[in-house]
Amino acid sequence: MEANRAIGTKKESSSFMKFLNSKKVVPYIFVSPFILSFVILTLYPAIRGVIMSFQSILPGQVNFVGLQNYERVFNPVFYKALSNTTIYVVLTVTILTILPIILAIMLDSKFVRLKTLFRASLFMPALASTIVAGMIFRLMFGETDTAAANQILNWLGMESVDWRFNAWSGMFLMVMLCVWRWLGVNILYFLAALQNVPAELYEAADIDGASILQKFWYVTLPFLKPVTIFVVTISIINGFRMFEESFVFWEAGSPNNIGLTVVGYIYQQGIQQNDMGFGAAIGVILMIIIFIISFIQLILTGAFKRGDQ
């Protein structure tokens, strides 16, 4: 009975169905929905974004203005946004590379108990959205003497700080928020890499009488190099794309632009001021920065592979 039905359907199947099922065609059918969505939702907007950056876009009136948007971009506010973002990137990358390496090595050591508990609690902050996390920070670092951060300062005999209204403390808040959320995730990257270090190497180093620091420097670190390059790259890229960590503390505008970032500037100019051509020009500059960083990473990892063989 089953066999009969199978033969029946086989006979009915047109040559078109056979065509659809041939191994030459099937992969393209599998790939096509993605290609379609990619062309419409990524490729087209990317090209459009570049074109827009050369246009002045007013409702019902679009004109090509050449490089005018780019000439306008290089103004003091943009430099402020770029320097804020760069400082933020340098700080978060440094902290989010060094601290996770140290903590991962500690977590990996055979002396530590309750590993799963430690790992889970360090990972927990990554589950909260930046908005919820930022809300907690904003309420903890309030201006009043009654907010947690100032209470601690007062107990230590120090003056209260207007956290959201100084350049240094504003930067501190954004960096802390980012570090708090991503520490646990970065630890996991390094923990995974540490599993690749052969135990014999440590034993050999022990026999040679190497100190803990020497073992770290000559045995552990070389094995962490690929994952470190990876973590540094994604941290730089995510840092340059930063927006929410600033928005959650100051919404659209911070005093003297102490919290303005490159993406924040795109949002401010492109969406709030509705100056889309100008916003697109900032976006293109951001894309160039990110491409350069990705390119450097490719060189570094490629060079590493060649040196390894």
Add this chain to the structure above:
Amino acid sequence: MKRSNNRTLLWFANIGLAVICLIALFPVIMLLISSLRPSSELMRTGISLAFDWSMLNLDNYLYIFTEANIYWSWYMNSVVISAITIVLSLFFSAMVGYALAVYDFKGRNLFFTFVVFILMVPFEILMLPLFQMMIRFQLVDSYVGVILPMVVAPIAVFFFRQYALGLPVQLMDAARIDGSTEYGIYFKIMLPLMAPSLGAMAILQGLGSWNNFLWPLIVLRSNDMFTLPIGLATLLTPYGNNYDVLIAGSVMTVIPIVILFIFFQRYFVAGLTVGGVKG
């Protein structure tokens, strides 16, 4: 000598880690405690270390469950948008990743290079043109408008391809001999085998969508269409008197994720450490 050295190390590592974990959990604990404080007090003092413990109560939660209808609209929007994003982005990218790994076809390598290349294009460059597109197709302030750009998930394609490279290809030949079509092989045999990777990517896409901020902020306009992060952010003004919804609402935004995390820890770890994309 050696032994005492190890012992100090043991204490140093354990205590150091315990302290850092406490610091990491401290804001979460403070959030939970503060959500039990009267909202007017909270607005006046901020999250505080010294407060009147006898004033703790469940009023904020009572208010959210009885009065704050708008909060539940946001919740609904977030749930629906996340669910659809997960289904669509997984459907699209799993097929591609699978095809790239299993079939040998012209343009395969070129296509894969392509996927890696899209990974580098930041969403921020796309957002103004996409917004223009949404205006033209009248998708501003709609679910479709929020979801569409999230459907293209190159990172998931990448992950599925890596996973599918390890699938047993012999099964495919066996199934072909049994008269199964290529689509039957994929949906009935191979896709179930890819379940662990689907789990990891569901978490990545789901959490990304649940916590997504910039794009929904741009494309959603009316209060009852907001997702949770956008809605909660509107309550953050110093003039607002909605701190009850803000603080208790925040707790209830995170709790479902924490519960999922406890049950599917493995998938969270796999999902969140792939490529390190921003959640």
